[in-house]
Amino acid sequence: MAIWLFLVALNLSGRLVLGAPQIPCYFIFGDSLADDGNNNNLLTLAKSNYPPYGIDFSDGATGRFTNGRTIVDIIAQLLGFDKYIPPFATARGNDTLQGVNYASGAAGIRDESGQQQGDIISLNRQLGNHLITVSRVREILGGNESAYLNKCIYTVGMGSNDYLNNYFMPNIYPTSSMYTPEQYADVLIKQYKQQLKTLYGYGARKVAVIGLGLLGCTPAEISRFGTNGSACVDKINNAAVLFNNQLQPLVNEFNSNFSDAKFTYINTFAISTTGPGTAGLISNATCCKVDKELGTCIPYETPCSNRTIYVFYDGFHPTETVNLGFAARAYNALLPSDASPYDIRNLAMI
Incomplete structure (x- = not known):
């Protein structure tokens, strides 16, 4: 493990975080990665x-799709929270x-994904x-929820399942016969834009939008499609790039149009492919034994003994080691x- 990643792991090995949180609250929207x-x-x-x-999480199997903490668990710790953000x-x-x-695991931008x-x-x-939560916060605070909520950070990481559990499942979903990859990215971004506007309308003013990663490098997709001699499934990664290439300009557009808000783009693809990344870790095998149909761990089977040297815990999801590195850079x-x-640290300080 690279030295910088080791130090992050060391600093975050416990749940204790000294000092008050940098923001009053943290709201998380996403899929199985969160x-x-x-x-x-x-x-x-x-x-x-x-x-x-x-297996490496303090409370055991809680519904997190990894061996330990998720990326957002670690971001919450870095923001100064002494408890993990609870599920709705x-x-x-x-x-x-x-x-x-x-x-929610398997969730997407599109309702059917x-x-x-x-x-x-x-x-x-x-x-x-979230609208239900806003009403609960209003009730607790006695009507001052807007001034409270607009100081909070919101992370939104969606889109993976619109590809893996929709577009690239042509036997179940018709989207790949309806749209070219370019057209599909357009359709997704247009819907995502409206959804992020809705979130802004509910009081979000500090929003980190997380881009798609190397979807075509997951063991489950490599097993399903093969790579034709490449390291990964190129058609899936190329589709993710088309989506990301429209997502960053969308963030810039929001910053231009909403002067009272700050949006930022977390470049998952770049974090995965630059700097220390996952160099030296095992990426061509999963730590747990997986169900070949679902790509998730087979219940109660013993996983690999050294989880710190694997990129993937199951067929889709990274180990806590990789989550630590990603969260640190986000x-x-x-x-x-x-x-x-x-970055999220500066977003919190604004």
Whole structure:
């Protein structure tokens, strides 16, 4: 493990964070990379509330799709929170004042994405859940919720399942026969734009939009499609690039149009391919034994003994080691390409 990543891991090895949080609350919208238990009681195959998930997490298998902490768990710690942000499924009372996690495994920008796995909470539904939270915060604070909420940070990481659990499943979804990859990126960005506007309308003023990563390099997609001699599934990565290439200008547009808000773009693709990245880690195998149909860990099977040397815990999701490196660079950019125009640390300070 590179020295900088080792130091991050050392500093965040416990849950104790000294000092008050840098912001009053942190709200999280996303998919399985951020889910911390919202899918647990849904009728869905997109679940991870069983061992060997959570083998390195303080509370065991909670519904996080990794061996330990997720990226947003670590970002919350870096922001100074001494507790993880609770899932909407269980967040009640004053807990909501520090933020809520709405993320749902298999969820997408489009409502239908991921539905072949069962009930999932799409971004539109997550926004509806946030409106419920806003009303709860209003009730607790006695009507001063806007001044409170606009100091908080919001991270939104969506789009992976609109590709992996929609566009690249032509036997289930018609989107790939309806749109070229370029057209599909257009359609997704237009819908995403409206959803992010809705979030702004609900009081969000500090928003970090997380781009798509190397979707075509996940073991599950390589197993499914093959690589034709490349290292990864190029057609999937190329589609993700088309989406990202429109997402960063969208962030710039929001900053131009909404003078009272600050949006930023977290460049997952660049973080994955520049700097220390995942050099030296095993990327061509999964740490846990996976269900070949779902790409998730087979329940109760023993995973690899050294989780710190693997990129992927299951067929889609990174290990805590990789999450540590990504979260560190999203929070405090190592390179200018990591985040634009701000990293999360600077977004918090604005």
